[in-house]
Amino acid sequence: MGGTMDGTKQQRRGNTRQRIQDVALELFAEQGYEKTSLREIAERLDVTKAALYYHFKTKEEIIVSLFEDLTQPIQDLIEWGRQQPHTLETKREIIRRYSDALDGAAPLFRFMQENQATVRELRIGDTFKSRMTGLRDIIIDPESSLTDQVRCISALFTLHAGMFVMQDMESDPEERRKAVLEVAIDLVTQADRGSRGH
Amino acid sequence: MGGTMDGTKQQRRGNTRQRIQDVALELFAEQGYEKTSLREIAERLDVTKAALYYHFKTKEEIIVSLFEDLTQPIQDLIEWGRQQPHTLETKREIIRRYSDALDGAAPLFRFMQENQATVRELRIGDTFKSRMTGLRDIIIDPESSLTDQVRCISALFTLHAGMFVMQDMESDPEERRKAVLEVAIDLVTQADRGSRGH
């Protein structure tokens, strides 16, 4: 395992791009975007900075590529949601699937959550915002009371908080995940109940 | 030449420290901590960078001082809460007062929310975290179900989300504030109901 000739350099068959993405995401999530320098990424990979530029035109392009690669499931979810009837069961399913999607790209979402100021100024900022708005519009009934609308948004943010903020709670991660999901579903359920007359 | 009131320089009778804090907070909240340079702050105030160093030992000290000055109400709130009985009414009051406290230092909290990765590495990171834990421990009943614990945390995050994320909703800010507060109080109420058996 390792190189075919010697062990000095790891296998480098054409997976460098992927390796850059992996290391970059790890560092971005750990220390933030601005505090992570290209030098640092390059050193971890044992290549030169210039090698990064062979694979990505700018530093921003690295995070953009990660965003595009990893948020596809959410985009799919939104499209699916738009074609469903706006029933309570649909909303619940959206919450469940969104929870899964967050889980599937946890480091990226941790990064987005913790670097909002940065993200806002990056190209992905608008894209992300419009996705969140898309999601919101599916689970919110525009006719409902403001309170119920807030409940729906709160449901989404409970999922986010569940991933990153509640990590220091002493409890089994899997159980916590279930509890978070339950609270979120509860919120959209209450919102729906209010919206449909009493 | 260069009288005290000639208008060329704004009134500056020893309030420079305060003015630095004001401008810094504005810029930190707007563009993030790392993207705001001391040069930028100095230029806005029409003083030199070196002047900032007369008032603050480092860049970090500026944000630390803001944090200390502006989060005192929350510290007070926690101390007050600790001395109250752990009744539902206390919890509701905590939520109400926390909502007010957030409002009173909105730009700082916006900054903390949007620069979590940065804050974590700053000296204020731990302080902030321990305050949030303190608050949490007051409104959470450790005996209650995990779901109810999540409800309480969700209540706090609903307040946060209410300040920053929901700003683009079309609705009167004051009404939104009330709706957010209602949802948060609802969450701790439900949590309390579960926790006291029923």
Place this chain on the structure above:
Amino acid sequence: MGGTMDGTKQQRRGNTRQRIQDVALELFAEQGYEKTSLREIAERLDVTKAALYYHFKTKEEIIVSLFEDLTQPIQDLIEWGRQQPHTLETKREIIRRYSDALDGAAPLFRFMQENQATVRELRIGDTFKSRMTGLRDIIIDPESSLTDQVRCISALFTLHAGMFVMQDMESDPEERRKAVLEVAIDLVTQADRGSRGH
């Protein structure tokens, strides 16, 4: 001689800006603009690159400042010329004075001559072009034949060529200067003679 305290650093009373300009002009003229790096300039002055940035906002600003400082005489000459009657004697005087002005800022003009492609993309490009046009319009009679117009431009370029291209001719510089001036004056004289019919 040297510093007041020690000889390690030359006197540095506030003349650094000037010293940067001097060294920069020398190097720009010698090796061209792009091939001269700020590192090189800084090293020659025994300061850091960052010190250059205290005095000039960008590399381009260094050359712009040189241009502005050193071409003032030519600007003055143009303004003077515009207020004179368009007689032959005026034109001859323009040529004489322009020759002096070139002499007074020889390194800058050498630089401009030898880095035209670069200058064109710099902020000074347009300014320089419009100055040359201004000069031209003073010594050219728009009614004259194309040939005579060419003679006038040729006169100006003869002066330029005299400074830089003819330097390798074996001959006393002062005599060459006189000869060049004679040819240039001859050209405008011939142009004038043609233009006045006779």
Place this chain on the structure above:
Amino acid sequence: MGGTMDGTKQQRRGNTRQRIQDVALELFAEQGYEKTSLREIAERLDVTKAALYYHFKTKEEIIVSLFEDLTQPIQDLIEWGRQQPHTLETKREIIRRYSDALDGAAPLFRFMQENQATVRELRIGDTFKSRMTGLRDIIIDPESSLTDQVRCISALFTLHAGMFVMQDMESDPEERRKAVLEVAIDLVTQADRGSRGH
């Protein structure tokens, strides 16, 4: 797959070397040598940078090859001139033919004119200089007065200026060309008259 004539790639039957030269000259003349990167040339040709290195050993070799290919007529002219008697008519013919030669390789000469600082440091610098000296020695009578020698050099520079500097004059290019040639011939004629006593 990838047929010879499918239009995806332009016809490329071994003419890549030529195409590199064409594009390089265009870009060198337009933006200068240093500001034109091999990446840019490669991208315009839709090949990789490495492909350039198949055809030329270095960046410098590209400009050298252009110089050698395009200045052959001038080399021929000089050799022809050397074998002619040093009569006025010969000199006039030299001027005429040089004007044609400049026209035939206008972009290259524009490049040389506008990038003198660069050219000086390149291998072609000396070659070019010696060619100019060769030309000069043919039309200059070493016995003549300094003024007349300057006239001859001025004649050559008038031709140069005619190509590049006078392009913004409002006038038919062909007429301008004739006028420039007339002035240049006039200059050598005057020089010759002086040189032969009279």
Place this chain on the structure above:
DNA sequence: GATGAATGAGCGTTCATTCAT
């Protein structure tokens, strides 16, 4: 006849920070 992948050196620029005055 060319590409894919990479390098090493260097660039212009910005930053937080220092210190004598």
Place this chain on the structure above:
DNA sequence: AATGAATGAACGCTCATTCAT
């Protein structure tokens, strides 16, 4: 209470060049 002048370290980025395939 503040400035003028500078530094050292780092940054994102680009360049000409190389070489195995």
